[in-house]
Amino acid sequence: MRILSGIQPSGKLHLGNYFGMMKRMVDYQENNELYAFIVNYHALTSVFDAKKLQEGTFNAACDFLALGMDPEKSTFWVQSDVPEVTELTWLLSNVTSMGLLERAHAYKDKVVKGIPATHGLFSYPVLMAADILAYGGERVPVGKDQKQHIEIARDIAERFNATYGETFVLPEEDIEEEIATVPGIDGQKMSKSYGNTIEIFADEETLRKKVMSIVTDTTPVDEPKPIENNTLYEIYSLFLNPAEKEELKDRFLTPGLKYGEVKKELFGMIWEYFRPYREKRKGYANDRGEVMNILQKGANKARETASHYVQLARKNVGLYYWD
Ligand code: TYM
Numbered sequence: 001m002r003i004l005s006g007i008q009p010s011g012k013l014h015l016g017n018y019f020g021m022m023k024r025m026v027d028y029q030e031n032n033e034l035y036a037f038i039v040n041y042h043a044l045t046s047v048f049d050a051k052k053l054q055e056g057t058f059n060a061a062c063d064f065l066a067l068g069m070d071p072e073k074s075t076f077w078v079q080s081d082v083p084e085v086t087e088l089t090w091l092l093s094n095v096t097s098m099g100l101l102e103r104a105h106a107y108k109d110k111v112v113k114g115i116p117a118t119h120g121l122f123s124y125p126v127l128m129a130a131d132i133l134a135y136g137g138e139r140v141p142v143g144k145d146q147k148q149h150i151e152i153a154r155d156i157a158e159r160f161n162a163t164y165g166e167t168f169v170l171p172e173e174d175i176e177e178e179i180a181t182v183p184g185i186d187g188q189k190m191s192k193s194y195g196n197t198i199e200i201f202a203d204e205e206t207l208r209k210k211v212m213s214i215v216t217d218t219t220p221v222d223e224p225k226p227i228e229n230n231t232l233y234e235i236y237s238l239f240l241n242p243a244e245k246e247e248l249k250d251r252f253l254t255p256g257l258k259y260g261e262v263k264k265e266l267f268g269m270i271w272e273y274f275r276p277y278r279e280k281r282k283g284y285a286n287d288r289g290e291v292m293n294i295l296q297k298g299a300n301k302a303r304e305t306a307s308h309y310v311q312l313a314r315k316n317v318g319l320y321y322w323d
Helices: 015-028 050-066 084-093 098-102 105-112 124-133 144-164 204-212 231-237 242-253 259-273 275-285 288-317
Strands: 002-007 033-038 075-078 139-141 172-174
Touching: 002 015, 002 124, 015 033, 015 139, 033 050, 033 288, 050 075, 050 275, 050 288, 075 288, 084 124, 084 144, 084 288, 098 124, 098 144, 105 124, 105 144, 124 144, 139 144, 144 172, 144 288, 204 259, 231 242, 231 259, 259 275
Parallel strands: 002 033, 002 139, 033 075, 139 172
Antiparallel strands: none
16 A cells, blocks of 8 residues: 655644654554655745755654654655656646635635735645645545545546546545544644644653643542543543553543643653654754755655656646657
């Protein structure tokens, strides 16, 4: 199975990204063909500072590698190193109806949050479709916030195939119900634009503060605690196996549990969980040459696959005028 997904280099990696997508990608690479990339073209819709984008891209590469992306087994690259996707975006644009894009809620949400309402932002889903279709992605592991984007990609592929003949694989989203939307410290979806993230490579004090400020309800200590819509419970559960989750549930339902203590415990758990990755990340962050080398090799591999689909699309729409 060809599994493909990407991440924007526009902020620091948080628990939502990790559990919603990255960890699942890394787990998939054992038995599948994995395509993973850093979407710096997409980040141009919201990052208008060249230095920041450059840094963000390098940092995202270090994150992904430290967390277990294996460049030998998988194809790992930076989106703009295969500029063919932008050409494909144009070919796809002409079978993409305005209505389809007008229905995209990510666009509206982002504009409400203050991201400029540019044409790039509006056509973001077409570039994302190109990302997926250029590499023949079959399954796309994402968080729930990307569900509609994958549906749009599929619609565009169907429309293209119907218009020009079989060209693209139809992709499917891969969303795991339990971690579809990881909540942030205020209980809303964890998102850097809400300022409610728990960054996985934050320093110890910042991480402690973040965890200690997870919102909790006012249930008295000597009463059972709710587990529905309980942000602390949900975030803690991410780190547990099913048996441990049952145990945690029992603890919440038993009177006497103190939220403050659970938070301290959770902080310790997160800190330890990411410790080996933090160490590995330092190695990459101090070896720019090695990271660049990996990305370059990845781009060469990615390009071979993209050329196949992009050439086929060019041919099928009639750009091979000499034929
Ligand atoms: P991005 O960079 O916003 O997020 C990367 C991944 O993290 C997931 N995620 C979450 N999952 C669960 N709970 C959360 N609170 C949470 N926050 C973020 C996202 O769903 C995503 O999977 N448009 C994409 C990047 C992209 C892409 C692609 C993805 C560009 N081209 C092609 C797949 C295929 C994005 O902005 O993700």
